[in-house]
Amino acid sequence: MTVRTARDVRDTRTGRRTAKPKDEGPDVPGAWSAYGVLLQHLRKRAGLNQQQLGDAIGYSLEQVASVEQGRRPAKAAFTVAAERVVKAGGVLEVLQGEVDRAKLPRFFRNFALIEAEAVSRFDYEPLLIPGLLQTERYARALFAGHCPPLNDEVIDQHTEARLGRQKLLTRVPLAELSFIIGEEALRNPVGDMEVMRGQWQHLLEVGASRNVEVQVMPAECGFHSGLNGPFVVLETKEHQHLGYIESQEVGCVVHDSAEVSAFGLRYGKLRSQALNGVESARLIERLVGET
Structure with missing residues (x-):
């Protein structure tokens, strides 16, 4: 009998076992990731780096980076400020409800x-x-x-x-x-x-x-x-x-x-x-x- 560990994953097509990547991080809600990708796109379109966006909306570089990487959910106040600075046209506000819901268990x-x-x-x-x-x-x-x-x-x-x-x-x-x-x-x-x-x-x-x-x-x-x-x-x-x-x-x-x-x-x-x-x-x- 073969004992499989938590890191032992079998490829369903080939039947071969592959190891899970060691650097695989925690499960990040999709809404947080989607928001972060969109924010990064809008920031770059506005010609801002993360530090400049943070200074403009009153948040630190680390906070902006965490939101863009999906590691931290944006709060409503963050979204309101970011909408104004990057001229998002309401697209970030549309995602805010999903971002908030993903905070739930x-x-x-x-x-x-x-x-x-x-x-x-x-x-x-x-x-x-x-x-x-x-x-x-x-x-x-x-x-x-x-x-x-x-x-x-x-x-x-x-x-x-x-x-x-x-x-x-x-x-x-x-x-x-x-x-x-x-x-x-x-x-x-x-x-x-x-x-x-x-x-x-x-x-x-x-x-x-x-x-x-x-x-x-x-x-x-x-x-x-x-x-x-x-x-x-x-x-x-x-x-x-x-x-x-x-x-x-x-x-x-x-x-x-x-x-x-x-x-x-x-x-x-x-x-x-x-x-x-x-x-x-x-x-x-x-x-x-x-x-």
Whole structure:
């Protein structure tokens, strides 16, 4: 029996084994590479070197080089400034959404694309505050506690991407959004109590929006149809209904109509068992007052 190592690759045409290049780098999102190639082309067309572009937009030579090489994603402020200096005509701004989406964990990117254009979204989360409702400090505390550990740059990227998804809360036309959050999620101290106090206050503010409903599933509810775990039911702009489930960094978009229908029935049952919006706000207000 032949034992193959991680560097041992068989050519599918010849059957011969070839070694993977030793200098093969980390997997770089295609959107970052495409943006970088386009930026380099536009910079050269404008007659600028990397240092000159950096000076003109307020970024270092290293930052410009990293973006052009696809090693670092461009932030929105970088893109706005670069558009102006190299006279890009909006082509870099068109790519910005894809660049931002590639900051998300790989398993979530496909659903994020669907989510961004949803007309309605119903989310049950028993143990954590849903991502669309998280404050920056709460989200950062979650990513900082990741196992295995993430480096600081990846934590920054994931946090930025999560906050970027929250445009759905205020997007025009407004989406109809409902969140049922387990009381355990509210009481679980992610970060410290200052982080949690800010998170509770944020829930009260967002829950006051006319297109957002926040309900709390009380801990003493006993048996209910959400004990199998979190899930999302979503309606696309084509009025197709989809489900989404996620656990241990494995995400699955559910298309089967019977399965999605079952999700919808469970969510309706959960809404009837959870505290209503007013009662939920009062519970969260009590938590704020206790700290």
